[in-house]
Amino acid sequence: MVKKQVTLFGEIIEEEKVKEGYIRDFVTGRLLKDTPEERRRQEIERRLVEEWGYPKELIDIEVEIQFGSRKLGRADIVVFRDKKSKDPNKNAYIIVEVKRESRKDGIEQLESYINATTAEFGIWYNGKDIAFIRRLRRPHQFQEICRIPRYGERFEDLEKQLTKDDLKPAFNLKARFDEIHNYLYANEGFLKEKLFGEIIKLIFMKIVDEKTPRKGVWFWISEREYEELIKKGTSRSFMQRIQILWKETKSFYPEIDGDLLLKPLSIAEIVRRLQEISFMKTRDDVKGTAFQTFIHENMRGDRGEFFTPQPAIELAVGMLNPNYHESVIDPACGTGRFLIWTMEHVKKKYNLNARGVADYARAHIAGIDINPDLVKVAKMYMVLFEDGWTNIFAANSLLPFDELEEIAEKMRVPK
Numbered sequence: 001m002v003k004k005q006v007t008l009f010g011e012i013i014e015e016e017k018v019k020e021g022y023i024r025d026f027v028t029g030r031l032l033k034d035t036p037e038e039r040r041r042q043e044i045e046r047r048l049v050e051e052w053g054y055p056k057e058l059i060d061i062e063v064e065i066q067f068g069s070r071k072l073g074r075a076d077i078v079v080f081r082d083k084k085s086k087d088p089n090k091n092a093y094i095i096v097e098v099k100r101e102s103r104k105d106g107i108e109q110l111e112s113y114i115n116a117t118t119a120e121f122g123i124w125y126n127g128k129d130i131a132f133i134r135r136l137r138r139p140h141q142f143q144e145i146c147r148i149p150r151y152g153e154r155f156e157d158l159e160k161q162l163t164k165d166d167l168k169p170a171f172n173l174k175a176r177f178d179e180i181h182n183y184l185y186a187n188e189g190f191l192k193e194k195l196f197g198e199i200i201k202l203i204f205m206k207i208v209d210e211k212t213p214r215k216g217v218w219f220w221i222s223e224r225e226y227e228e229l230i231k232k233g234t235s236r237s238f239m240q241r242i243q244i245l246w247k248e249t250k251s252f253y254p255e256i257d258g259d260l261l262l263k264p265l266s267i268a269e270i271v272r273r274l275q276e277i278s279f280m281k282t283r284d285d286v287k288g289t290a291f292q293t294f295i296h297e298n299m300r301g302d303r304g305e306f307f308t309p310q311p312a313i314e315l316a317v318g319m320l321n322p323n324y325h326e327s328v329i330d331p332a333c334g335t336g337r338f339l340i341w342t343m344e345h346v347k348k349k350y351n352l353n354a355r356g357v358a359d360y361a362r363a364h365i366a367g368i369d370i371n372p373d374l375v376k377v378a379k380m381y382m383v384l385f386e387d388g389w390t391n392i393f394a395a396n397s398l399l400p401f402d403e404l405e406e407i408a409e410k411m412r413v414p415k
Contacts, residue, residue, distance in 0.1 A: 027059045027077075036100035040127045041076050043175055044096050051168045051276060053151035054079055063088055065095075067116035075113050077123075092119040094148065099126040107131065111142055120155070121148055127175065128182045130273075146226035146272045158223035161216050167278035173290030176273050181294070183269050188262060193373070196298040198262050200376055201246070202270045203279075207383050208249045210280050218245045220275040221268050234264045242267060256376060279384055284344075287384055295335055295377055307334060317341045324350050324360060331397035333367030336378030339392075340385045366391040368404070 018024050023034040026045040032038055041061070048054045063078040064071065065088055077096035078088055085091040095117065097110040110122045114135050122142075124131045133142045134155065149155060150166075170176065184195055209219040218241055221229075228235040246260055260267065279287065296307050322328055322342055330338045343365060347357045361382070369375050372394040379392050395407045 025061065027056050028061060036127070037076075037098055040098040040100065040125055041096075043127070043172055044077060044098060044123060044125055046171050048077070048079060048094075048096075050171055052148060055151070057083060058093075060086055063092075065113045065116055067112075072112055072116055073109070078117075078119070081118075088113075088117040088119070090118060092117040094121045094123065095119045096123040096125070099124075101127045107133075111140070114142075115140060121145075123148060128178050130179055143227075144230065146221055146223050146268075147276065150276075155223075161222075162220045162275060163215050163217060164210070164278075165215075166276070167210070167217065167281065168276065169281040169283065170277040170279075170286060173277075173282060173286055174293055176277070177290055177294040179273055180270050181297075184262070184266055187269075188266055190261070192298060194261075197373060197376075198260070199270070200380060201249075201256060201258075201260060202262075202267065202274075203380060204253060204256050204383075205242075205245050205249045206274055207279060207380070208252050209245060210278055211383075212248075217275065219271055221271050226268060226272065229265045229268050235268075238268065239264055242271075253379065255372075255379075284385065288340075291381065291384070292335075292337070308337065310337075313337055313341050317345050322346060325364075327364040327366070329366040329368070331368050333369050333378050333392060334371075334374050336367055336381045336392065339365050339367050339378070340381055343385060362390060368393060368395050368397040370394065370396050 018031060021034055022031045023038055023042065024030070025032050026042050026049070045059065045061075048059060049056055058080045060078050060080070061076065063075045063086075065073055065075050075088070075095050076098045077094075078086075078092050079094035079096075080086055080088075080091045081093045082091065088095075095110060095113045097106045097113070099106050106126075107124050110124050110133070113119070114122050114133075120135055122133045122135075124133070132145045132148045134145045135141075136143055145155075146158065149157060180199065184199070188195060188198075190198065206219050209217060221235075221238055225235040225238040229238065242260070250256060262270075292310075317338065320328070320342075322345060324346055328339065328342045330336075333339060339361075343357055343361050346352065346360055350356070352360065367375075367378055369378065369392075375392055375394040382392065393408055393411045395404055397404065399407075
């Protein structure tokens with residue numbers, strides 16, 4: 001029986017309860033032992049179906065791979081070309097190898113499975129990193145690619161610009177942020193707080209790209225551009241597009257200033273991990289869990305900040321029970337979670353649509369924090385959860401009220 005629970009980020013659909021120590025396979029429906037590797041497999045199965053569009057009937061698990069008379073092992077997931085056959089030696093298209101988070105091996109095993117079958121593509125995943133590979137015409141030669149073709153696409157289609165209609169809701173944003181976090185910490189020399197600020201810039205760019213009325217996606221990378229970046233460290237066409245989008249982002253949000261400091265390849269790694277999903281189409285609870293975890297892991301403790309637990313936020317706003325005509329200000333707003341839940345509370349109480357929530361937030365929601373980096377994060381949160389970002393600004397809320405009004409006026413914060 002499906003149950004729903006109302007939380008800080010809206011309704012969460014609770015998973016079906018199964019026998020302790022087991023998990024129900026997303027594709028086959030079979031009960032499998034609940035292990036770290038199995039959870040990674042379930043994530044890829046859901047991506048294959050929900051984000052890349054592959055029908056469940058074309059997917060199987062624990063598929064025996066054989067080269068001649070020699071058995072090589074069982075592939076974790078195999079995607080077949082069509083319904084004609086589930087023989088990997090005749091009809092395999094994509095093979096997936098998953099590992100638990102602590103393991104980095106498995107690429108060679110994946111390549112051996114691909115060599116022994118008709119598969120063209122492979123996916124390696126351990127929950128913290130992901131790799132997409134393509135078999136070349138030369139024997140035992142493989143190429144790392146920017147993404148896997150979606151159902152109905154060919155490899156050549158990876159050159160086509162994505163459109164807004166192509167973007168899908170993400171079911172697990174946290175996993176993508178983990179991939180980004182691990183790549184950047186291994187390949188960039190910035191301190192944690194500085195690196196986090198650069199990631200925020202790219203997230204704002206992604207949000208702006210989704211909100212613009214144009215049909216084409218600018219926050220994307222083609223296969224040719226990705227190859228150039230791997231071989232040369234840069235791609236002129238990719239960086240030109242990114243710089244134009246960055247300039248556009250700063251025109252929308254002037255306080256997000258400065259230059260993009262990450263290496264071009266690092267920017268590309270962020271883009272390719274986020275380009276196929278839509279923040280705005282993703283469920284609020286999925287966004288909330290991902291951003292909350294990501295932000296707190298990167299900002300907690302360094303300056304003595306304390307992030308209020310989610311149940312305390314829900315309890316406090318519920319006790320206040322704000323009405324539509326009442327204003328709410330948080331003088332130490334941090335990442336803005338009290339304000340977001342206030343918006344959600346009023347939204348449900350008065351059954352407001354997106355425009356109604358935005359109008360309410362701009363007229364009645366305000367936040368102050370002394371940490372300008374947290375203010376940027378709070379504004380990002382507000383944009384993701386409807387609006388209200390214009391009423392958040394950096395200042396010492398212990399100053400006299402007339403001084404705060406003067407600061408707010410200089411920052412063009414609406415009264």
